[in-house]
Amino acid sequence: MTAVRTAEGRNATKTTPRAMIETVELTKRYGDKLALDRLDLRIDRGELFCFLGPNGAGKTTTIRMLTGLARPTSGTARVGGFDLVTDTIEAKRLLGYVPDTPHLYDKLTGREFLRFVAGLYRLDEGRFEALSTELLEAFEIAAVADRLVEGYSHGMRQKLSFAACFLHEPQVVVVDEPWVGLDPKNIRAVKRDLRRRVDAGLTVLMSTHTLQIAEELADRVGILHRGRLLHTGSVAEIKALAARQGSLEDVFLELTHDALHDPEVGA
């Protein structure tokens, strides 16, 4: 299914739409297992797109290919117009990524970790100082910035991941289930920050199981099921697909009903 739609509502006032994430017939196989089946997707500049789907639906596989951490079996994936297989480096310059489990360097301090990331993206010293100070404050980890990461809680590591992700001012951010380990106050702060950045032109692809957050944040959502994109649209459009009116959770459960009862698919 091709899912090319323009964002509605507030997105209509944003900069000229341009596909920042685009996949064409993107397919991934692991041996005999078809993890992702001919995904066609377009996400425009300044759009927050949310991937929903049961475990094993293909969300993480898609994210891994869109971040260059895995190669497609067939099809293409582009970020900012750059093909992730042939123009990998250019595509990665535009990308930021926050993983679901923040594995970081335990023997570096938070500030040293940010400096390391700045080096990988060739940021100059002045820019690094300004941006790292701002991000450490924004994510409320300035107080622990000079302690070793090995002493950080899961939530602190996640916030450091967010700070590192935004350090090189990416145009596209991929976020994989980022809410684990964050307390309610931090979840709210991160949501506000993401929304502010999206309104300023950032493109975000987020995968989450927290449907309430998807309903609250997403410009569009896509429901992935057994490696295939079933539906895309605004939250209102997706809700309209269900037989009965209800929350996004009700609609999600109805649309993926067989998947949740299929022993082959993870719970």
Next chain:
Amino acid sequence: MRRSPFASLLWAQRRRSAHALAAVRRESLLKVVIVSVAALGIWVALFVGADLILGLVEDLGAEMLGGASLSLGDLVMARLLSTLTLVLFVLLAFSNVLVIYASLFRASDMRLLVQAPIEPDVLFLGRFVEAVVFSSWATAFLGSPVMLSWGLATEAPPLFYPALLLFYPAFVILPAALAAIAVLLVVRWLAPRRHRARWAIGVGLVAAGALLGTLRGRLRAPDLADPSSLQGVFEALGGSQHPLLPSQWLTRGLLAAARGDTGEAAFHWLLLATSAALATYLAAMTARAMLLPGFSDVAGADAAPKALGGRSILGALDALVGWMPEPTRSMMRKDLRTFWRDPAQWSQFLLFFGILGVYLLGAQQNDTLQRDGAWGAWGSGLHLGATLLILASLTSRFIFPLVSLEGRRFWILGLAPIGRAHIAWQKFALGVLATAPLPIVLAAISARRLELAPAELVLSIFTIAASVLALSGLSVGLGALYPRFDDDSPARIVSGLGGTLNFLLGMLYIFLVLATVIAVLLRSRLDEATEAALGPAMATALDPLLLTGAAATWIFFLTALAVYVPMRLGIRHLQRLEL
């Protein structure tokens, strides 16, 4: 089916190993074939090499004593076996300290296991079996061809071979149990009181210094021109024959089995087996009392804020790589900081360099003898060989795991706008910069003291420099070809298939390079001697410079091969790697 917790732990470990093997098979049949053929080739080469050397020692001894019932060869071989088993015992104890610490206190699944309703001693025993297997399979692989050829050289009766199978498990369990007791006690004592760690490291370094000082005397090359020096060799080797040493129980038991003396063999096996059983029981009892508090202390120590020391050293290291372009500079600084803040890493690194320095300085006291004729060539070869062997150990232990130690954090580098080849070359550069300076300086000092001719001096230093490149290339290339991102313990990473292959290929490179250098040195010394005794007409027509040049070209070729092939394979693997 109901299993006991102990059986469940072993079952889970067996399944993990089976899945890991299956994954390797699925990944590449070619890789499996190459590794299997290489392993078989190395085993056969060891068997043939040991057979040749042991046969020579036996024959030489028989001739010298005119066919007496106890030959000099028998005496030398008994002492060689004692020394070999003692070194093996110490190495096993040392490697088990690292492996047991990692698997009891650092393994991620321990968080799950310590909260399960399993008695700590049972949990310990499950991990202990895993550690023993892990730390001893390589010695079994390398030792089996040597012991088989030993049996053939000494014409041992059939009893000798099953005796090997009985003695080996008891022999490897004992040092592992002693290491486990030491780890449990030290962790319980040190983890809650970090200030003690500094004292412990200081005391450890002083003790290591004292040990090396003692070794310095022992490591002096014997003056073989002096008839009393043979007695010195025996005395030096005789230190390994103290009857209370477990390695001696193994030696005497195996020698008895080789003679067909069943009673003495059984006595020594029982001595070894009961000691191993007692040590394991004591280790389990220590674990019952200390494993869980120790685990809690280690976890607490990790979470506690630490004062970051060594800012001036880190500043100096930062300055040292300050000239490099980004992102190499940041990657270097990250690796240096990670290394500096892990005492288990840098203390071993210092120990390696300490051994190298003490050996070369100690050996130079015999330089007067070694300057002359063929002995000079062998003396230089000995120095060079020792330096290269320690260099190979250093690159195997510290450079090979560099790629694997990126671990689950590899996504950070994988996401960055840098090619994966860049990652491998940065590790290569780090390996070269970290291991090159001291061996080159020591080789230069050593060569000067041996009064080598300028061409020989250049060849010696060139060989060390080339070996640094070759061994770093081999280690980084194979480390990238066989990464183990799921393991944070360098000791476990290097104990795997890739690490063992790396070490063995490093040994092969050293053998080829060393044989070349010694051949050149011998040739030029023999020419000098011939010219002095019989006149210039009798010396070979080969120009020493030409000979040195040819050797350097051959070494360059070997080095290029040792860097290019593994690095190319490793980079290709990294580029295809999916995270």
